[in-house]
Amino acid sequence: MKSRSRLSMTIITVLLALQVSVLHHSAGAVWASEGSPSGEAAVQTASKGNLGPSDRVKALRDLGFDAAADLLEAMEAAGLTPLISPDLTSSQATSEDLMTPKTSSVSGVEITDATDGASLKVVQRGKSVKVTGPYFLQSDRGDLYQEMALWAIRSGKSATQLPDGTVQIGPFENPTQALEEAERYPQWNASCVGTQETSGSSTRLYYAVLRIDPSKLKVEPVFAGSFGMGRAPMSFLHSNSKGAIAMVNGGYYYNSFPLGTLIHRGIPMGRPIPGRSAVGITPEGSVFFGDGTAYFGVRLRDTILPISDFNIPPKNGELSIFNPSAYRPGLTGGTTLLWVKDGAVSAANQGDYVLVGTGRAGELLSTASMGEPVELVSNFAFPLFQSCSMVIQGGPMIVENRTPLRRQEGLSKTITHRRHPRTLVGIDGQGLVFMVIDGRNGHSDGVTLEEAAQIALEEGLTAALNLDGGGSSQMIWRSVTVNKPSDRRERPIPYGIGVFEPR
Structure with missing residues:
Protein backbone atom coordinates (compact mmCIF):
# COMPACT_ATOMS: atom_id res chain seq x y z
CA MET A 1 0.00 0.00 0.00
CA LYS A 2 1.24 3.47 -0.68
CA SER A 3 0.07 7.04 -0.84
CA ARG A 4 1.43 9.74 -3.14
CA SER A 5 -1.54 12.09 -3.36
CA ARG A 6 -1.43 15.54 -1.85
CA LEU A 7 -3.73 16.36 1.00
CA SER A 8 -6.63 18.62 0.23
CA MET A 9 -6.31 21.50 2.65
CA THR A 10 -9.95 22.55 2.37
CA ILE A 11 -11.52 22.29 5.79
CA ILE A 12 -15.30 22.73 6.04
CA THR A 13 -16.11 23.43 9.65
CA VAL A 14 -19.41 23.91 11.48
CA LEU A 15 -18.63 25.95 14.58
CA LEU A 16 -20.15 25.73 18.04
CA ALA A 17 -23.66 27.02 18.00
CA LEU A 18 -23.41 29.35 20.99
CA GLN A 19 -24.15 33.03 20.40
CA VAL A 20 -22.24 33.08 17.11
CA GLY A 126 -18.73 12.74 26.13
CA LYS A 127 -18.61 14.77 29.35
CA SER A 128 -15.53 15.04 31.54
CA VAL A 129 -15.33 13.28 34.88
CA LYS A 130 -13.42 14.03 38.04
CA VAL A 131 -10.54 11.77 39.07
CA THR A 132 -9.99 11.53 42.84
CA GLY A 133 -7.87 9.48 45.24
CA PRO A 134 -6.75 7.10 46.43
CA TYR A 135 -4.15 6.94 43.68
CA PHE A 136 -2.30 3.87 42.47
CA LEU A 137 0.47 3.00 40.06
CA GLN A 138 -0.66 0.55 37.41
CA SER A 139 1.94 -1.47 35.49
CA ASP A 140 1.64 -3.95 32.62
CA ARG A 141 4.99 -5.51 33.59
CA GLY A 142 3.60 -8.51 35.42
CA ASP A 143 6.98 -10.22 35.00
CA LEU A 144 8.40 -7.68 37.50
CA TYR A 145 5.72 -8.34 40.13
CA GLN A 146 8.19 -9.69 42.73
CA GLU A 147 10.38 -6.60 42.39
CA MET A 148 7.35 -4.32 42.84
CA ALA A 149 6.05 -6.37 45.77
CA LEU A 150 9.40 -6.08 47.60
CA TRP A 151 9.38 -2.32 47.01
CA ALA A 152 5.80 -2.10 48.32
CA ILE A 153 6.70 -3.98 51.52
CA ARG A 154 9.65 -1.67 52.18
CA SER A 155 7.51 1.41 51.47
CA GLY A 156 4.43 0.45 53.47
CA LYS A 157 2.34 -0.02 50.32
CA SER A 158 0.66 -3.00 48.73
CA ALA A 159 1.24 -4.61 45.34
CA THR A 160 -1.56 -6.65 43.80
CA GLN A 161 -1.37 -8.67 40.59
CA LEU A 162 -4.75 -8.54 38.84
CA PRO A 163 -6.22 -11.45 36.83
CA ASP A 164 -5.21 -9.82 33.53
CA GLY A 165 -1.56 -9.73 34.61
CA THR A 166 -1.29 -6.03 35.43
CA VAL A 167 0.10 -4.92 38.78
CA GLN A 168 -1.45 -2.22 40.99
CA ILE A 169 0.75 -0.53 43.61
CA GLY A 170 -0.35 1.90 46.31
CA PRO A 171 -2.16 3.72 47.63
CA PHE A 172 -0.57 7.17 47.27
CA GLU A 173 -1.94 10.42 48.68
CA ASN A 174 -1.61 12.32 45.41
CA PRO A 175 -0.57 11.75 41.77
CA THR A 176 2.77 13.51 42.27
CA GLN A 177 3.95 10.94 44.82
CA ALA A 178 2.91 8.09 42.54
CA LEU A 179 4.57 9.56 39.46
CA GLU A 180 7.81 10.23 41.33
CA GLU A 181 8.07 6.50 42.04
CA ALA A 182 7.17 5.68 38.43
CA GLU A 183 9.99 7.92 37.29
CA ARG A 184 12.39 6.33 39.78
CA TYR A 185 11.61 2.86 38.40
CA PRO A 186 11.13 3.32 34.62
CA GLN A 187 11.34 -0.44 34.03
CA TRP A 188 7.88 -0.77 35.63
CA ASN A 189 6.33 1.24 32.76
CA ALA A 190 3.71 2.39 35.28
CA SER A 191 1.00 5.03 35.07
CA CYS A 192 -1.01 6.74 37.81
CA VAL A 193 -4.69 5.86 38.12
CA GLY A 194 -7.37 7.04 40.51
CA THR A 195 -11.08 6.80 41.24
CA GLN A 196 -13.28 8.26 38.51
CA GLU A 197 -16.47 10.08 39.52
CA THR A 198 -18.57 9.91 36.37
CA SER A 199 -21.13 12.54 35.44
CA GLY A 200 -22.96 13.05 32.18
CA SER A 201 -22.29 10.73 29.25
CA SER A 202 -20.56 7.44 30.01
CA THR A 203 -18.69 7.59 26.70
CA ARG A 204 -15.46 9.53 27.02
CA LEU A 205 -13.04 9.78 24.12
CA TYR A 206 -10.38 12.31 23.18
CA TYR A 207 -8.14 11.87 20.17
CA ALA A 208 -6.05 13.89 17.73
CA VAL A 209 -5.61 13.28 14.00
CA LEU A 210 -2.60 14.69 12.13
CA ARG A 211 -2.80 14.46 8.32
CA ILE A 212 0.23 15.31 6.23
CA ASP A 213 1.39 15.19 2.63
CA PRO A 214 4.60 13.09 2.80
CA SER A 215 5.60 14.13 -0.72
CA LYS A 216 5.69 17.73 0.48
CA LEU A 217 6.80 17.46 4.12
CA LYS A 218 9.78 15.56 5.49
CA VAL A 219 9.11 12.86 8.10
CA GLU A 220 11.98 11.38 10.13
CA PRO A 221 12.97 10.38 13.67
CA VAL A 222 14.52 12.87 16.09
CA PHE A 223 16.77 11.14 18.64
CA ALA A 224 17.40 12.17 22.23
CA GLY A 225 20.95 10.94 21.65
CA SER A 226 21.49 13.88 19.29
CA PHE A 227 21.30 16.10 22.38
CA GLY A 228 23.49 13.89 24.60
CA MET A 229 20.57 12.17 26.36
CA GLY A 230 19.28 8.61 26.37
CA ARG A 231 15.66 9.80 26.61
CA ALA A 232 14.08 13.25 26.57
CA PRO A 233 10.62 14.84 26.77
CA MET A 234 9.11 15.18 23.32
CA SER A 235 8.56 18.91 23.80
CA PHE A 236 12.36 19.24 24.15
CA LEU A 237 12.96 17.22 20.98
CA HIS A 238 10.39 19.30 19.08
CA SER A 239 11.57 22.71 20.28
CA ASN A 240 15.19 21.84 19.43
CA SER A 241 14.40 20.52 15.94
CA LYS A 242 14.66 23.28 13.35
CA GLY A 243 11.64 23.47 11.07
CA ALA A 244 9.53 20.96 13.02
CA ILE A 245 5.80 21.45 12.43
CA ALA A 246 4.61 18.48 14.45
CA MET A 247 5.85 15.42 16.31
CA VAL A 248 4.45 12.14 17.66
CA ASN A 249 6.02 9.35 19.66
CA GLY A 250 7.43 6.39 17.78
CA GLY A 251 7.79 2.64 18.25
CA TYR A 252 8.43 0.58 21.35
CA TYR A 253 11.55 0.95 23.47
CA TYR A 254 13.24 -0.41 26.60
CA ASN A 255 15.07 2.06 28.83
CA SER A 256 16.83 4.22 26.21
CA PHE A 257 16.94 1.68 23.38
CA PRO A 258 14.39 1.41 20.55
CA LEU A 259 12.86 -2.05 20.14
CA GLY A 260 12.26 -3.32 16.63
CA THR A 261 13.46 -2.32 13.19
CA LEU A 262 14.33 1.36 12.98
CA ILE A 263 15.84 2.86 9.83
CA HIS A 264 16.98 6.48 9.83
CA ARG A 265 18.21 7.96 6.55
CA GLY A 266 18.84 4.44 5.31
CA ILE A 267 20.91 3.39 8.34
CA PRO A 268 19.62 0.65 10.72
CA MET A 269 19.28 1.81 14.32
CA GLY A 270 17.18 -0.92 15.96
CA ARG A 271 17.16 -4.72 16.27
CA PRO A 272 14.27 -6.25 14.25
CA ILE A 273 11.53 -8.20 16.04
CA PRO A 274 10.41 -11.15 13.88
CA GLY A 275 6.82 -10.97 12.69
CA ARG A 276 6.03 -7.41 13.79
CA SER A 277 4.53 -4.96 11.28
CA ALA A 278 6.25 -1.72 10.29
CA VAL A 279 5.73 1.48 8.31
CA GLY A 280 8.21 2.74 5.73
CA ILE A 281 8.53 6.03 3.83
CA THR A 282 10.65 6.56 0.71
CA PRO A 283 12.61 9.77 0.05
CA GLU A 284 9.88 10.73 -2.45
CA GLY A 285 7.10 10.31 0.12
CA SER A 286 5.58 6.93 -0.77
CA VAL A 287 4.26 5.06 2.28
CA PHE A 288 4.29 1.28 2.76
CA PHE A 289 3.15 -1.14 5.48
CA GLY A 290 4.43 -4.69 5.86
CA ASP A 291 6.40 -7.21 7.91
CA GLY A 292 9.32 -5.37 9.53
CA THR A 293 11.43 -8.51 9.95
CA ALA A 294 14.89 -7.80 8.52
CA TYR A 295 18.55 -8.82 8.39
CA PHE A 296 21.32 -6.21 8.52
CA GLY A 297 25.01 -6.64 7.79
CA VAL A 298 28.13 -4.88 6.54
CA ARG A 299 30.14 -5.83 3.45
CA LEU A 300 33.88 -5.11 3.68
CA ARG A 301 35.74 -6.42 0.63
CA ASP A 302 34.42 -9.96 0.05
CA THR A 303 33.16 -10.54 3.60
CA ILE A 304 29.69 -9.80 5.00
CA LEU A 305 29.50 -9.42 8.77
CA PRO A 306 26.04 -9.56 10.41
CA ILE A 307 25.12 -6.61 12.62
CA SER A 308 24.19 -8.08 15.99
CA ASP A 309 23.50 -5.03 18.13
CA PHE A 310 22.56 -1.38 17.79
CA ASN A 311 24.00 1.47 19.87
CA ILE A 312 25.38 -0.91 22.51
CA PRO A 313 28.83 -2.59 22.75
CA PRO A 314 29.02 -5.88 20.82
CA LYS A 315 29.33 -9.29 22.40
CA ASN A 316 32.50 -11.29 21.85
CA GLY A 317 33.13 -11.89 18.16
CA GLU A 318 30.20 -9.75 17.03
CA LEU A 319 29.58 -6.41 15.31
CA SER A 320 27.54 -3.41 16.50
CA ILE A 321 26.49 -0.26 14.66
CA PHE A 322 26.23 3.11 16.40
CA ASN A 323 24.48 6.31 15.49
CA PRO A 324 27.24 8.94 15.87
CA SER A 325 25.14 10.77 18.47
CA ALA A 326 24.92 7.58 20.56
CA TYR A 327 28.62 6.72 20.40
CA ARG A 328 30.89 7.90 23.22
CA PRO A 329 34.70 7.40 23.38
CA GLY A 330 35.55 4.67 25.86
CA LEU A 331 32.05 3.21 25.68
CA THR A 332 33.24 0.09 23.90
CA GLY A 333 36.39 -0.71 25.89
CA GLY A 334 39.11 -2.49 23.92
CA THR A 335 37.08 -3.14 20.76
CA THR A 336 37.93 -2.03 17.22
CA LEU A 337 35.89 0.77 15.67
CA LEU A 338 35.47 2.17 12.19
CA TRP A 339 33.82 5.44 11.12
CA VAL A 340 31.94 5.32 7.80
CA LYS A 341 30.78 8.29 5.72
CA ASP A 342 29.12 8.18 2.30
CA GLY A 343 29.88 4.46 1.99
CA ALA A 344 33.60 4.64 2.74
CA VAL A 345 35.97 4.53 5.72
CA SER A 346 36.37 8.06 7.09
CA ALA A 347 38.39 9.88 9.71
CA ALA A 348 37.50 9.48 13.37
CA ASN A 349 34.48 11.47 14.56
CA GLN A 350 33.41 12.08 10.96
CA GLY A 351 30.78 9.71 9.69
CA ASP A 352 27.20 8.64 9.12
CA TYR A 353 27.64 5.70 11.48
CA VAL A 354 30.24 3.88 13.57
CA LEU A 355 31.03 0.15 13.36
CA VAL A 356 32.37 -1.53 16.49
CA GLY A 357 33.64 -5.12 16.45
CA THR A 358 35.30 -7.68 18.69
CA GLY A 359 37.05 -10.96 17.89
CA ARG A 360 36.84 -11.89 14.21
CA ALA A 361 34.69 -8.85 13.42
CA GLY A 362 37.18 -6.55 15.11
CA GLU A 363 40.09 -8.15 13.24
CA LEU A 364 38.42 -7.48 9.90
CA LEU A 365 37.64 -3.86 10.81
CA SER A 366 41.26 -3.31 11.82
CA THR A 367 42.43 -4.13 8.27
CA ALA A 368 40.29 -1.41 6.63
CA SER A 369 42.08 1.58 5.15
CA MET A 370 41.00 5.20 4.76
CA GLY A 371 38.55 5.61 1.87
CA GLU A 372 37.93 1.88 1.45
CA PRO A 373 34.32 1.07 0.44
CA VAL A 374 31.96 -0.18 3.15
CA GLU A 375 28.45 -1.29 2.21
CA LEU A 376 25.42 -1.68 4.44
CA VAL A 377 23.53 -4.83 3.51
CA SER A 378 19.85 -5.32 4.30
CA ASN A 379 17.29 -7.99 3.53
CA PHE A 380 13.64 -7.26 4.40
CA ALA A 381 10.79 -9.76 4.63
CA PHE A 382 8.74 -7.02 2.92
CA PRO A 383 10.87 -6.11 -0.15
CA LEU A 384 9.42 -2.60 -0.67
CA PHE A 385 11.12 -1.48 2.56
CA GLN A 386 14.44 -1.72 0.66
CA SER A 387 13.62 1.62 -1.01
CA CYS A 388 12.62 3.39 2.23
CA SER A 389 14.81 5.94 3.98
CA MET A 390 12.75 5.54 7.19
CA VAL A 391 11.26 2.34 8.60
CA ILE A 392 9.70 2.06 12.07
CA GLN A 393 8.49 -1.25 13.47
CA GLY A 394 5.48 -1.14 15.77
CA GLY A 395 2.67 -3.65 15.91
CA PRO A 396 0.24 -5.01 15.46
CA MET A 397 -1.29 -3.95 12.16
CA ILE A 398 -4.93 -3.12 12.99
CA VAL A 399 -6.40 -2.03 9.61
CA GLU A 400 -5.52 -3.32 6.15
CA ASN A 401 -7.39 -2.63 2.91
CA ARG A 402 -10.15 -0.86 4.89
CA THR A 403 -10.65 -4.03 6.95
CA PRO A 404 -10.09 -4.29 10.73
CA LEU A 405 -7.57 -6.95 11.77
CA ARG A 406 -7.21 -8.96 14.97
CA ARG A 407 -3.53 -9.73 15.24
CA GLN A 408 -1.34 -10.19 18.31
CA GLU A 409 2.10 -10.14 16.62
CA GLY A 410 3.61 -11.50 19.81
CA LEU A 411 2.11 -8.85 22.11
CA SER A 412 0.31 -9.78 25.32
CA LYS A 413 -3.45 -9.45 25.67
CA THR A 414 -2.90 -6.84 28.38
CA ILE A 415 -1.59 -4.61 25.58
CA THR A 416 -4.01 -5.55 22.82
CA HIS A 417 -7.28 -6.23 24.67
CA ARG A 418 -7.25 -3.65 27.48
CA ARG A 419 -8.07 0.03 27.05
CA HIS A 420 -4.94 2.15 26.88
CA PRO A 421 -3.78 5.41 25.32
CA ARG A 422 -2.77 4.65 21.72
CA THR A 423 -0.64 6.08 18.93
CA LEU A 424 -1.39 4.98 15.36
CA VAL A 425 0.11 5.65 11.94
CA GLY A 426 -1.83 5.04 8.75
CA ILE A 427 -2.88 6.24 5.32
CA ASP A 428 -6.24 7.50 4.08
CA GLY A 429 -5.84 7.48 0.30
CA GLN A 430 -4.65 11.09 0.31
CA GLY A 431 -1.68 11.16 2.66
CA LEU A 432 -0.01 9.99 5.84
CA VAL A 433 -2.03 10.06 9.07
CA PHE A 434 -0.94 9.95 12.71
CA MET A 435 -3.49 9.48 15.50
CA VAL A 436 -3.11 9.77 19.28
CA ILE A 437 -5.96 8.55 21.49
CA ASP A 438 -5.91 9.55 25.16
CA GLY A 439 -6.72 7.17 28.01
CA ARG A 440 -6.34 6.45 31.74
CA ASN A 441 -7.76 9.82 32.73
CA GLY A 442 -11.03 11.64 33.30
CA HIS A 443 -11.62 12.93 29.78
CA SER A 444 -10.88 9.75 27.80
CA ASP A 445 -11.15 6.06 28.63
CA GLY A 446 -8.59 4.83 26.14
CA VAL A 447 -9.32 2.06 23.64
CA THR A 448 -8.59 -1.56 22.90
CA LEU A 449 -6.89 -2.22 19.59
CA GLU A 450 -10.21 -3.39 18.16
CA GLU A 451 -11.78 -0.07 19.20
CA ALA A 452 -8.77 1.82 17.83
CA ALA A 453 -9.31 0.13 14.47
CA GLN A 454 -12.94 1.30 14.41
CA ILE A 455 -11.91 4.90 15.11
CA ALA A 456 -9.27 4.68 12.38
CA LEU A 457 -11.93 3.47 9.94
CA GLU A 458 -14.28 6.29 11.02
CA GLU A 459 -11.49 8.74 10.16
CA GLY A 460 -11.17 7.23 6.69
CA LEU A 461 -7.95 5.29 7.15
CA THR A 462 -7.40 2.43 4.71
CA ALA A 463 -4.44 1.05 6.68
CA ALA A 464 -3.30 1.59 10.27
CA LEU A 465 -0.43 0.37 12.43
CA ASN A 466 -0.25 0.52 16.22
CA LEU A 467 2.86 2.23 17.64
CA ASP A 468 3.98 2.57 21.26
CA GLY A 469 1.16 3.73 23.53
CA GLY A 470 0.39 4.20 27.20
CA GLY A 471 2.18 7.10 28.86
CA SER A 472 4.36 7.54 25.76
CA SER A 473 1.42 8.55 23.54
CA GLN A 474 1.86 12.22 22.72
CA MET A 475 1.36 14.61 19.81
CA ILE A 476 2.73 18.13 19.38
CA TRP A 477 1.33 20.54 16.79
CA ARG A 478 3.08 23.84 16.12
CA SER A 479 4.74 23.79 19.58
CA VAL A 480 1.53 22.85 21.46
CA THR A 481 1.00 19.41 23.02
CA VAL A 482 -2.52 18.64 21.81
CA ASN A 483 -3.28 15.63 24.02
CA LYS A 484 -2.93 14.95 27.74
CA PRO A 485 -0.32 12.21 28.40
CA SER A 486 -1.66 9.68 30.90
CA ASP A 487 1.26 10.15 33.32
CA ARG A 488 0.07 13.76 33.76
CA ARG A 489 3.51 14.77 32.59
CA GLU A 490 5.63 13.98 29.54
CA ARG A 491 7.26 10.56 29.57
CA PRO A 492 10.87 10.86 28.29
CA ILE A 493 11.37 8.82 25.11
CA PRO A 494 14.45 7.87 23.05
CA TYR A 495 13.05 9.41 19.86
CA GLY A 496 10.03 11.11 18.34
CA ILE A 497 8.77 11.13 14.74
CA GLY A 498 9.14 14.67 13.45
CA VAL A 499 7.21 16.36 10.63
CA PHE A 500 9.24 19.13 9.04
CA GLU A 501 8.66 22.12 6.77
CA PRO A 502 8.29 21.57 2.99
CA ARG A 503 11.12 19.73 1.28
Missing part, protein backbone atom coordinates in the same frame (compact mmCIF):
# COMPACT_ATOMS: atom_id res chain seq x y z
CA SER A 21 -22.68 34.65 13.69
CA VAL A 22 -25.06 32.95 11.26
CA LEU A 23 -24.61 32.68 7.50
CA HIS A 24 -27.73 31.63 5.55
CA HIS A 25 -27.45 29.76 2.29
CA SER A 26 -29.41 27.20 0.29
CA ALA A 27 -27.80 24.20 1.97
CA GLY A 28 -28.70 25.24 5.52
CA ALA A 29 -26.78 27.24 8.11
CA VAL A 30 -23.09 27.49 8.92
CA TRP A 31 -21.66 29.25 11.96
CA ALA A 32 -18.51 31.32 11.78
CA SER A 33 -16.57 32.49 14.82
CA GLU A 34 -14.89 35.85 15.07
CA GLY A 35 -11.93 35.95 12.73
CA SER A 36 -13.19 33.07 10.57
CA PRO A 37 -12.71 33.30 6.79
CA SER A 38 -16.35 33.84 5.70
CA GLY A 39 -16.35 37.65 5.76
CA GLU A 40 -19.45 37.85 3.53
CA ALA A 41 -22.02 40.62 3.76
CA ALA A 42 -24.69 38.01 4.34
CA VAL A 43 -23.30 37.24 7.80
CA GLN A 44 -25.79 38.45 10.39
CA THR A 45 -24.48 39.05 13.88
CA ALA A 46 -26.35 37.33 16.68
CA SER A 47 -27.90 39.51 19.35
CA LYS A 48 -24.96 39.10 21.76
CA GLY A 49 -22.24 39.40 19.12
CA ASN A 50 -19.48 37.06 17.96
CA LEU A 51 -17.60 34.85 20.39
CA GLY A 52 -14.15 36.05 21.36
CA PRO A 53 -11.30 33.70 22.38
CA SER A 54 -12.14 33.65 26.10
CA ASP A 55 -15.84 33.14 25.29
CA ARG A 56 -15.05 30.11 23.13
CA VAL A 57 -13.00 28.54 25.93
CA LYS A 58 -15.76 29.24 28.44
CA ALA A 59 -18.36 27.77 26.09
CA LEU A 60 -16.40 24.51 25.90
CA ARG A 61 -16.07 24.38 29.68
CA ASP A 62 -19.79 25.02 30.12
CA LEU A 63 -20.44 22.02 27.88
CA GLY A 64 -18.13 19.86 30.01
CA PHE A 65 -15.35 19.59 27.42
CA ASP A 66 -12.53 20.75 29.69
CA ALA A 67 -9.76 18.93 27.79
CA ALA A 68 -10.81 20.60 24.53
CA ALA A 69 -11.05 23.93 26.36
CA ASP A 70 -7.51 23.51 27.73
CA LEU A 71 -6.23 22.79 24.22
CA LEU A 72 -8.06 25.74 22.67
CA GLU A 73 -6.68 28.03 25.36
CA ALA A 74 -3.12 26.75 24.81
CA MET A 75 -3.37 27.08 21.03
CA GLU A 76 -4.69 30.64 21.24
CA ALA A 77 -1.95 31.53 23.74
CA ALA A 78 0.56 30.25 21.16
CA GLY A 79 -0.89 32.61 18.55
CA LEU A 80 -2.86 29.97 16.65
CA THR A 81 -6.42 30.53 15.43
CA PRO A 82 -8.08 27.10 15.43
CA LEU A 83 -11.72 26.49 14.54
CA ILE A 84 -14.18 24.62 16.76
CA SER A 85 -17.25 22.69 15.72
CA PRO A 86 -19.96 20.41 17.17
CA ASP A 87 -20.07 16.73 16.36
CA LEU A 88 -23.35 16.34 14.46
CA THR A 89 -22.67 12.91 12.98
CA SER A 90 -24.92 11.13 15.48
CA SER A 91 -28.04 13.21 14.74
CA GLN A 92 -30.19 14.09 11.74
CA ALA A 93 -29.90 17.82 12.30
CA THR A 94 -31.99 20.04 10.04
CA SER A 95 -31.39 23.68 9.19
CA GLU A 96 -34.08 24.64 11.68
CA ASP A 97 -32.36 22.62 14.41
CA LEU A 98 -29.08 24.37 13.67
CA MET A 99 -30.76 27.77 13.83
CA THR A 100 -32.00 26.96 17.33
CA PRO A 101 -28.98 25.44 19.06
CA LYS A 102 -29.63 22.97 21.87
CA THR A 103 -26.30 22.92 23.64
CA SER A 104 -27.34 20.22 26.09
CA SER A 105 -27.57 17.74 23.21
CA VAL A 106 -24.04 18.37 21.89
CA SER A 107 -22.18 15.08 22.38
CA GLY A 108 -18.80 16.07 21.00
CA VAL A 109 -16.63 18.90 19.74
CA GLU A 110 -13.82 19.25 17.22
CA ILE A 111 -10.89 21.65 17.09
CA THR A 112 -9.17 22.04 13.71
CA ASP A 113 -6.11 23.86 12.45
CA ALA A 114 -4.04 23.72 9.27
CA THR A 115 -0.78 24.82 7.73
CA ASP A 116 0.81 24.18 4.35
CA GLY A 117 0.86 20.42 3.77
CA ALA A 118 -0.61 19.43 7.14
CA SER A 119 -3.82 19.61 9.12
CA LEU A 120 -4.89 18.78 12.67
CA LYS A 121 -8.22 17.65 14.05
CA VAL A 122 -8.82 17.04 17.75
CA VAL A 123 -12.05 15.38 18.88
CA GLN A 124 -13.55 15.15 22.37
CA ARG A 125 -16.72 13.14 22.94
